[in-house]
Amino acid sequence: MNFLTVSARAVASMRYNKMRSFLTALGIIIGVTTIIAIVALLKGLDRTIDQEFSSLGTKTIYVQKMELEIGLRRHRNFEEISKRPDLTVEDTAAISELATVRAAVPNIHRDLGTLTRGIYEADECILTGIGEGGDLTGNWVVSEGRFVTAYDQRHRNMVCVIGSYVADNLFGAEESPLNQKLEADGHRYVVVGVLEEKGASFGHPQDNQIFIPVETYVKYYSLPEGRAAVFRGIRIEVLPEEEVPVETAVADVEELLRLRHGLRYYEDNDFGLNTQESMLSSLNTIRSVLWLVMVGVAGISLLVGGIGIMNIMLVSVAERTREIGIRKAVGASDADITVQFLSEAVALASVGGVIGIVLGLAAGAFVSAITPLQAAAPWWTVVLGVGFSAAVGIIFGIYPARKASGLNPIDAIRYE
Amino acid sequence: MAEREEVAAASPRVERIIELAGVSKVYDTGHVAVRALDDVDLRLDAGEYVAVMGPSGSGKSTLMHILGCLDTPTAGSYLLRGREVSQYAGKRLAEVRCREVGFVFQQFNLLPRLTAAENVELPLLYAGASAERRREVVADLLAKVGLSDRGHHKPNELSGGEVQRVAIARALANDPAIILADEPTGNLDSKSEEGLMRLLDSLNEMGRTLVVVTHEDSVARHARRVITLHDGRVV
Numbered sequence: 205m206n207f208l209t210v211s212a213r214a215v216a217s218m219r220y221n222k223m224r225s226f227l228t229a230l231g232i233i234i235g236v237t238t239i240i241a242i243v244a245l246l247k248g249l250d251r252t253i254d255q256e257f258s259s260l261g262t263k264t265i266y267v268q269k270m271e272l273e274i275g276l277r278r279h280r281n282f283e284e285i286s287k288r289p290d291l292t293v294e295d296t297a298a299i300s301e302l303a304t305v306r307a308a309v310p311n312i313h314r315d316l317g318t319l320t321r322g323i324y325e326a327d328e329c330i331l332t333g334i335g336e337g338g339d340l341t342g343n344w345v346v347s348e349g350r351f352v353t354a355y356d357q358r359h360r361n362m363v364c365v366i367g368s369y370v371a372d373n374l375f376g377a378e379e380s381p382l383n384q385k386l387e388a389d390g391h392r393y394v395v396v397g398v399l400e401e402k403g404a405s406f407g408h409p410q411d412n413q414i415f416i417p418v419e420t421y422v423k424y425y426s427l428p429e430g431r432a433a434v435f436r437g438i439r440i441e442v443l444p445e446e447e448v449p450v451e452t453a454v455a456d457v458e459e460l461l462r463l464r465h466g467l468r469y470y471e472d473n474d475f476g477l478n479t480q481e482s483m484l485s486s487l488n489t490i491r492s493v494l495w496l497v498m499v500g501v502a503g504i505s506l507l508v509g510g511i512g513i514m515n516i517m518l519v520s521v522a523e524r525t526r527e528i529g530i531r532k533a534v535g536a537s538d539a540d541i542t543v544q545f546l547s548e549a550v551a552l553a554s555v556g557g558v559i560g561i562v563l564g565l566a567a568g569a570f571v572s573a574i575t576p577l578q579a580a581a582p583w584w585t586v587v588l589g590v591g592f593s594a595a596v597g598i599i600f601g602i603y604p605a606r607k608a609s610g611l612n613p614i615d616a617i618r619y620e
Numbered sequence: 621m622a623e624r625e626e627v628a629a630a631s632p633r634v635e636r637i638i639e640l641a642g643v644s645k646v647y648d649t650g651h652v653a654v655r656a657l658d659d660v661d662l663r664l665d666a667g668e669y670v671a672v673m674g675p676s677g678s679g680k681s682t683l684m685h686i687l688g689c690l691d692t693p694t695a696g697s698y699l700l701r702g703r704e705v706s707q708y709a710g711k712r713l714a715e716v717r718c719r720e721v722g723f724v725f726q727q728f729n730l731l732p733r734l735t736a737a738e739n740v741e742l743p744l745l746y747a748g749a750s751a752e753r754r755r756e757v758v759a760d761l762l763a764k765v766g767l768s769d770r771g772h773h774k775p776n777e778l779s780g781g782e783v784q785r786v787a788i789a790r791a792l793a794n795d796p797a798i799i800l801a802d803e804p805t806g807n808l809d810s811k812s813e814e815g816l817m818r819l820l821d822s823l824n825e826m827g828r829t830l831v832v833v834t835h836e837d838s839v840a841r842h843a844r845r846v847i848t849l850h851d852g853r854v855v
Contacts, residue, residue, distance in 0.1 A: 209745070209751075527731055529729075531742065532690075533690055533725075534723070534746065534793075535714060535715070535719070535742075535746040536714060536746045537710070538710055538711070539711070613690050613691075614685055617725070
């Protein structure tokens with residue numbers, strides 16, 4: 205008998221007992237649905253996180269008063285953090301002297317709220333004082349003009365570089381913002397550069413920035429101190445040299461700052477060195493826990509599904525003992541009987557698997573439709589789903605099938 | 621014994637199709653060993669028509685099962701067309717059942733889920749015949765047993781006589797040389813019995829070797845030789 209005949213018979217037999225077949229396949233359906241849906245969600249999560257981080261510099265080290273972590277936030281004593289020394293523009297200069305550091309850029313910002321310019325309006329603008337090289341560390345691309353330069357810093361020039369949102373909303377479509385004047389918080393700046401759009405990062409818009417030289421910023425605004433400086437103080441963005449691993453630069457910056465802060469060997473750091481990796485570390489823990497949960501849930505439901513299939517196949521063999529005897533009497537070999545029952549088990553499991561794949565993909569599409577998470581199961585999960593369910597069919601079908609084929613034809617024929 | 625040797629001597633070129641020598645079958649039920657067949661010798665030539673008679677428990681069915689390779693003897697030799705099939709197992713026995721012998725049961729033993737045509741098709745399927753050939757042979761056989769128009773019916777939609785004719789068509793599917801019928805009319809009324817026996821007679825007339833187990837003289841009369849079993853021995 206060829207493959208087609210065997211499959212056709214298996215499907216016919218399955219249809220003979222529709223309800224029972226469905227209930228039997230249910231375990232597999234749930235198992236495969238779980239696999240596909242969770243893989244789709246995890247992949248969506250990965251993709252979303254990648255998108256968020258792609259707007260940050262992948263190699264950039266963010267030196268701040270506190271350690272940042274996304275996801276599980278460890279309990280920290282905020283009192284201790286607020287008493288830490290504030291980071292300074294001088295710290296930035298010292299860090300930029302390090303051999304392993306390509307650029308160290310101070311970054312300090314304040315909210316401006318709504319800005320107006322004639323008939324134009326832009327909401328929630330942020331004024332940021334930044335050092336030269338801030339485009340490198342912040343992963344900004346200048347689309348028109350230039351970024352803030354060392355010359356601007358030295359002369360405390362009244363210039364600004366604006367994000368695409370600010371450019372689009374404060375300037376008309378026909379005019380170029382370059383060399384135009386922009387009034388913010390009572391000071392007038394000349395626009396010298398416009399940045400490419402970056403989109404939001406972790407729900408925060410980024411294109412609402414107005415960058416001015418940090419020296420200009422310091423001239424007009426006093427730096428926050430103590431408690432206020434934890435979130436609002438200077439942040440130092442450090443970009444390691446081209447060939448230098450991030451960890452090496454982190455170690456150098458750490459040593460330098462410990463020295464500058466006069467820390468003893470037994471004292472902990474009183475500053476945070478935040479890299480993409482350190483921020484992601486707890487997220488990765490969550491991710492691996494989710495993967496483990498998926499493997500567990502899927503494994504258990506496939507096991508349960510497999511046992512269900514084995515159980516129903518054993519019932520089927522018992523019910524059809526006479527049929528097996530007759531088939532053997534008219535010439536079926538042990539192999540023919542084994543193939544018949546094994547193919548039924550595999551067909552049950554595979555149909556369950558296919559239904560599971562469809563449901564899993566639908567679940568992923570549903571989540572994508574109602575949340576910003578772009579859940580999508582990669583193609584290999586489909587292969588995995590089919591493979592897993594077929595394997596379950598074979599593993600749990602082989603015993604009942606062997607039991608059927610081992611029946612003595614005469615005893616089987618007489619069985620009532 | 622004398623009669624059989626006479627037949628063999630009279631037509632020396634006829635094939636010796638079945639040869640049992642000292643065949644015994646012992647069922648070990650745990651505490652008692654039941655000797656269902658005891659040192660049976662039997663020779664059948666191609667084209668013979670034999671009735672096997674005897675009281676219940678005399679070993680008729682066991683003999684049929686061994687002849688039909690559904691079972692193997694505990695001792696003795698069984699030459700089927702010159703091959704020692706008593707030593708066969710598994711796959712080779714299945715092949716003999718598939719191609720060399722056709723079995724007709726008292727209980728008909730059609731598969732209730734399959735149609736008449738599908739039942740007839742089964743042995744062809746196991747013999748690996750192509751779909752086209754299967755369709756051809758099934759149509760041909762159903763016509764031969766007079767059920768061309770009943771092919772799509774399930775067994776429970778057919779009369780007893782019709783079911784047994786389907787069973788005969790199934791037994792003929794792979795064109796076996798030997799037909800073994802175990803009380804084929806046991807569950808039929810006398811009218812159906814007549815028709816069925818005529819059908820079996822015609823098979824023999826076409827040259828098939830026919831062995832019919834029965835305890836009815838009316839059936840045994842159709843055969844040209846009667847073998848009587850008693851307590852597992854040929855008498």
